[in-house]
Amino acid sequence: MRFFLSVAVASVIWLATGSPALAHHSGAAEFDSTKKIDLTGVVTKVEWTNPHAHFYMDVKDPSGNVANWNLELASPNVLIRNGWKRNSVKPGDTVSVTGSRAKDSPYYGSASMITFPDGHKLSFLGADDPSK
Amino acid sequence: MKRPINKNRGIALACAALLSMSYLLAQTPAPPATAPTTAKTGTIGLYRNQLLAPDGPAPKFADGTPDLSGAWLGSGGSDADISNPKSLKLGDTVSMLPWAEEIVKHRQSKEDPEANCLPAGIPRGSPYPWRIVQTPTHYFILYEGNIHSYRQIFMNGKHPDDPDPTWYGHSIGHWEGNTLVVDTVGFNDKFWFDYKGHPHTEKLHTIERYTRTDLGHLSIEVTIDDPGAYTKPFTTVGKAVLMPGTELLEYICQENNQDLPLLTGPARGPGAQ
Numbered sequence: 001m002r003f004f005l006s007v008a009v010a011s012v013i014w015l016a017t018g019s020p021a022l023a024h025h026s027g028a029a030e031f032d033s034t035k036k037i038d039l040t041g042v043v044t045k046v047e048w049t050n051p052h053a054h055f056y057m058d059v060k061d062p063s064g065n066v067a068n069w070n071l072e073l074a075s076p077n078v079l080i081r082n083g084w085k086r087n088s089v090k091p092g093d094t095v096s097v098t099g100s101r102a103k104d105s106p107y108y109g110s111a112s113m114i115t116f117p118d119g120h121k122l123s124f125l126g127a128d129d130p131s132k
Numbered sequence: 133m134k135r136p137i138n139k140n141r142g143i144a145l146a147c148a149a150l151l152s153m154s155y156l157l158a159q160t161p162a163p164p165a166t167a168p169t170t171a172k173t174g175t176i177g178l179y180r181n182q183l184l185a186p187d188g189p190a191p192k193f194a195d196g197t198p199d200l201s202g203a204w205l206g207s208g209g210s211d212a213d214i215s216n217p218k219s220l221k222l223g224d225t226v227s228m229l230p231w232a233e234e235i236v237k238h239r240q241s242k243e244d245p246e247a248n249c250l251p252a253g254i255p256r257g258s259p260y261p262w263r264i265v266q267t268p269t270h271y272f273i274l275y276e277g278n279i280h281s282y283r284q285i286f287m288n289g290k291h292p293d294d295p296d297p298t299w300y301g302h303s304i305g306h307w308e309g310n311t312l313v314v315d316t317v318g319f320n321d322k323f324w325f326d327y328k329g330h331p332h333t334e335k336l337h338t339i340e341r342y343t344r345t346d347l348g349h350l351s352i353e354v355t356i357d358d359p360g361a362y363t364k365p366f367t368t369v370g371k372a373v374l375m376p377g378t379e380l381l382e383y384i385c386q387e388n389n390q391d392l393p394l395l396t397g398p399a400r401g402p403g404a405q
Contacts, residue, residue, distance in 0.1 A: 024249065024258075024277075024385055026327055026402055029241035029395040049388035051249065070390070074178070077260060077276060077381035081179045104394050125178055 024051045031110045035101040039069060039109075043093045048086045050075050055089050055111075057097065071097055071111040074125050082126030089114065089122065099124070176373055177205045178259050183377025185348025190310070198310050200264040200271075200344055203375045207257020208340060208352035209368030212401035214256075214325040221353070221367040232331050232361040239329030242395035245322060249385035251299040252278045253323030254316065254338050255354040255368055260383060261375050264342075271305055271312070276380045285314050292318070297334050299323060314340040325356075329399035333360030348374040 041059035053073040058066050073079060076086070089095065096115045102108040114122045172184045191199040210219035215226035228236070246252050258277030265272040271285040285305040295302045295318030302318040319336045336358040343351045350372040357365035 024389075025244065025247035025391050025395055026241045026400050028400060029397050030391055047388055050383050051385045051389055052391065054388070054390065072390075075260075075383060077383050078178050080381060081182070081378065083181070102394050103396050108394065126180055 027110070030102055030104075031100040032103045033100050035103075037069075037097065037099050037101050037109045039098075040096040041069070041094070043089055043091050043095060044068060045091060046086075046089055048076055050077075053079060057095070067107050069097075069107045069109060070105075071099065071109050073111055078125060079127075084122065084127045088127060176375055179205075179375070179378075182375060185374040185376050188347035190344035190346055197266070197307070198312070198344055199266070200312060200342060200350065201266060203261040203263050203378050203380060204350055204372035205259075205261045205375050206350070206352070206370060206372030208255030208354040208370040209257075209325075210370075211252070211256045211258070211326055213328045214330050214356075214368060215328075219368050219370060221369055224366045226330070226366050227363040228330075229361055229363060235331050236329050236399075239324075239399040240395075241327075241397055241399050242392055244324055244327065244329065244399060246324065246327070247392055247395060249279055249389055251281060251323055253299060253319070253325070254301070255340065255352070255356075255370065256323070256325055257370070261378060261380060263380055274380060276383050279385055280383045291315075297321070301336070301338070308341075310343055312340075312342040314338075314342070316340070324399075327399060327401045331361055332356075332358045335360035348376075350374070 039057065039059045041057040043055055043057050045056040047054040053076055055071050055073070057069045057071060059069050060066050076084075079088075094117060097109075097111045097113070098115075099110045099112040102110075110124065112124050116122075172186070173181050174184050176182045176184070193199050210216040217225075220226070241247060246256070252258060256278075258275070260275075260277035262276060262278070263274045265274065269287055271287060273283040273285070275281055275283075281300075283300045283303060285303040287305050289304040291302050291304060297318060297320035299320055299322060301316040303314050303316040305312055305314045307313070316338045317336075319332065319334060319338075321331070321333045321336075323332075324330060325332065336356070338357070339355040341351075341353040341355075345351050352370045352372060353367055354370075355365055355367045356362070
């Protein structure tokens with residue numbers, strides 16, 4: 001119960017601030033929490049790097065045009081401690097992503113939640129499902 | 133040809149070895165009085181399901197020196213805004229000189245050294261753990277964040293007369309009872325105290341006080357005296373929590389900092405709108 005409460009508290013903080021907790025820069029300076037993204041596509045590349053991990057995803061719009069999105073996660077040290085592995089998301093995976101779009105770049109976003117076809121989820125910070 | 137060791141040199145070497153061994157033995161932590169019962173887990177900062185420190189007193193080495201070793205999470209003040217009254221000693225306020233007030237109004241997020249993968253300085257923290265390592269002559273603070281760097285504290289040392297200005301300055305340490313006191317001068321004027329952009333000058337002098345209040349907690353107070361930027365000294369208060377189940381991980385901020393060109397607007401807190 002304590003675990004779920006802590007996850008709930010983290011979720012509330014997320015909602016209250018509108019931006020993920022970022023270590024080395026202001027999240028609000030980069031992402032617009034009012035510009036939500038809800039994308040489904042195929043992962044093309046993963047960068048397990050600092051200060052943020054990134055994954056890239058081909059997303060097709062209703063007209064059939066494909067854009068390659070760059071989606072940001074926390075840093076590997078945070079992700080690892082919260083249960084991620086470097087191949088938790090890998091090229092070829094089809095995933096759905098919700099999050100916020102960058103203020104200054106059209107296909108760049110912060111991935112708050114990643115959902116796989118079998119229903120399992122990963123978040124910006126961790127491998128646990130904060131919706132539970 | 134192998135050089136023979138003369139008698140006096142041999143005795144000196146043997147004495148040095150014995151002294152080193154006795155120091156190491158003195159620095160070996162005393163075993164806990166009772167073995168910890170079932171390990172508890174919980175959230176520490178951003179990290180879920182972490183091993184929590186059991187209840188217990190602050191440990192000491194066999195020679196009585198407080199043992200501060202371990203991976204800690206926390207810092208000596210607010211990294212969002214150092215002037216936040218919740219992170220200041222009761223009654224203290226942060227009073228800037230006019231030039232400093234003006235610069236805070238105009239600083240931009242992308243100018244923050246932290247966003248440029250440069251040091252966060254003292255006492256600005258990060259959401260990542262750090263470790264204290266104690267040796268006879270030097271204490272080290274190893275940072276996972278704060279650009280994955282380190283500080284060295286010269287125990288019972290002296291400051292140079294005219295230190296070259298550096299990001300972390302020149303630190304000397306001593307014990308006052310159970311409190312480690314770290315005195316630092318010789319800073320450059322480059323790091324920001326917080327995301328908001330509070331500045332400092334090369335006149336900065338900090339005094340950090342680290343007290344392990346129990347097995348799992350460290351109290352941190354930092355007195356900041358910079359007559360070049362502030363009208364009076366002030367003291368920040370913070371704490372750190374032991375992360376007994378973690379080791380430091382690599383964090384090389386410079387390797388893929390894609391964020392910098394995308395940062396817009398004035399300097400502000402990590403999650404502020």
